[in-house]
Amino acid sequence: MSKSERRQRTALLGSVRCYPEEKEQIQASAKAAGISTGEFLRRSALGRRIVAKGDTKQMNEILKLGGLQKHLYSEMQKQGMMTAELSKQFADTLAALQKTLMKFRAESLNNTED
Secondary structure, eight states: OOTTTSOOOOOOOOOOOOOHHHHHHHHHHHHHHTSOHHHHHHHHHTTOOOOOHHHHHHHHHHHHHHHHHHHHHHHHHHTTOOOHHHHHHHHHHHHHHHHHHHHHHHHHHHSOOO
């Protein structure tokens, strides 16, 4: 499809009245998602997926923590410093990280796709 054939968003819906607090909340939500206010309202009205950038950053940090924990566990095993108690603590921490990551994934799956 060429650029001239591409669908363009040219229709306007007119003004939407709301309280100043609602306007601030909508704008803050759009900013958190990294999209324009109009795009946020369009996605909300059409039931489309809205993922806040903070969620993606948090997921990446959780994955990074899991990788660092795995590296630390391997290094401690190589050096013979791993005890049964430490091994259990590592396992508990890994389970908590996995649970948190699964929660993020479940929340993102509950949103509808575009």
